[in-house]
Amino acid sequence: MTRRERVSSVTRAFRAPRRSQPSQRLQPLPIPQPTQKSAPLLLESLFDSAPESWIALLPQPPLSQHLPQGEVEVTDSALLQRLASIAGGFTSRVSLEPPDALLLEVRGSFQLFGGAQSLCLQLLDRCRQAGIELRWSLAPTPLAALALARAGGETIVLARDRLAGVLAPLSLKVLGWPAHTVARLDAVGVRTLGAALRLPRAGFAQRFGQQALLALDRLTGAAPEPRRMFVIRERFRAQREPGFELCVQSMVLQCLDPLLLELEDFLRTRQSGIDLLMLRLQHRNRPPTRIDLRLASAELLAKQFRELLALRLSQLELPASVQRIELRSGPLQPLVTCSESIWRPGEHGGAAGRESPALIERLRARLGSAAVYGLCLIPEHRPESAWGIAEPGVGTASVPRSTSSAMSRRPLWLLHEPEALPSALQDLRIVGGPERIETGWWDGREVARDYYIARDEAGAELWVYRERMPPHAWYLHGVFG
């Protein structure tokens, strides 16, 4: 088959259906078998600098037309997810086109699968094995592939400059535009894509909107179409229902052990860790007990999870005996491994350990995540806003001393809330100040204060301030510990 012949046959096969060729539509052109080694894909253009090849997959029959609205979403998206995970075996660039289609960019995989035709055949085979019937098409732009697939499917177009010709006879309905736009175009006698593409651009945009023009540009590849890629969401989920009821924490833990080992294997084979682990304990006639374990860094060792879960369980009072336990992981995180030291810290001359997240995790497992924090510096002049709570270890890197020493003296301790002092101040002796700190109109916490350093009868140095606004109250704000 020569190049010209094939293109024309493809074109013929996808003429709009209302041109009274129903038989041809039902029996699309068979794909040339990949055994024809002498069939190189010549349809490629030299003008296309970054060629892409998109396959659109439309599961058949389109469920969305038959089922009530609520059900459709679930079924369809589940089917698409499944299809996407199959497609993931052929390319890493898979994109969902809800509600009913899937797009995958396969240009990079041609070499591996022995060309476009071979790849398409293998992909279809794989889908058929999974019990999914499809309409499909391959084209240089996602929208064109989708349009060709919607029009009836099964064509391969690799070159962008051929695209307009292939698309021209298709009905406008394949673009999935709103019905009134299609109706208006129909009213002016534009019924095919070819006719729409021939319209003057400015006028087209004015009448039918920029979006419609952009869609046409994307269809032919004149405008790029960035797509959000589908990321396969992998989670660990396992449950166990022992034959008896668990009433003690230690039994729950024992029952949990095999699940945790399973989790470790799951993570190890994927070279990932998790930073969120959810445990659900189901009771009879009671709402389940939930434990969410958040980790400071991605982890994978069952031992570690067990230790932390044991800590959390020991804090917990089981409302009733446990019938079923369920373990679910959060999203997988890439794992950064490093070797552990040979010696335990303290062994052999107190070799230092690293600042490790393990300590923070253990403390947080028992005390709650808000009870363990680091400090950070905020460039602010109001004393209470100049510091903040930060995730441990991510505080501001130290400011060079020279800049900070220019600042006037600050106390080592700050009171959480300024404490009102009796106005007489008979016990305090002012030894420093005043330092005026003012304004904060931009966030509504305006201050106008004169700060003094005072010494009380016990000899402690205090940081006190006097409101500049009447009634000029005195407050204790810090202690120079």
Added chain:
Amino acid sequence: MGQVTPDSPSEPTLERLLEHPAIWRGRSAARTATLGTGCRRLDEALPGGGWPAAGLTEILTARSGLGELRLLIPLLATLGRELPARWAAWISPPFEPYAPALIAAGVPLERQLVVRTADPAWAIEQALDSGGCAIVLAWFASTARSSGAARSSGAARTNKSTQLSALRRLQLATQRGQVPAFLFRPLDEAAQSSPAELRLVFEPSLEGGRLQLLKSRGGERRPLDILWSEWREPNLRELKQGKPERDVHDQT
């Protein structure tokens, strides 16, 4: 060369055995590993020439915020520059550690770890055992008092004994982890016995403070008046100054 002379290095003499850091006799200063305090006169007054590098140190004050934290700021700053990076844990501090002041004193914020808990003893032990902490600062006072008030007065005695056993556990944990731990306690607990390595009372004065060692292994017994102006940050080399050069036990 067939005969081994008694003072050859391979034969440990009694003198050399007594140099072992685990052995301390009567009034002589213990040869423990120490960390420089940043104040020369204080270093001289303390056994071994500094804060115990592995052990519990109690600092007793009439109330918190009198200036006792300033005793440790030079040490915090120096440990903050040590590598590999380890945490400085602040366990149930009485107020909020104020970040701008810490930065101004040269204490790196990214290594500070604040823990708020009603059960400081557990958190301290975790911190000491983790191997991830370079120093642990802990405040026992407020919690000991509040938990004592919450319980009935009859339980006060048992509370005291549990506190003592908690302190003993902590002292052992500091030895295990080779980490210094500083405990800030109220002055009225000075009469209670304590397993701490070093106990001292701090009273503020005009430009410094007065330190009185309550318990130490051969430290200075007279009270010591210090001035803040004579303090400076010990550098990393000085930090381990009190550390014995060699471990006799390893050589034998």
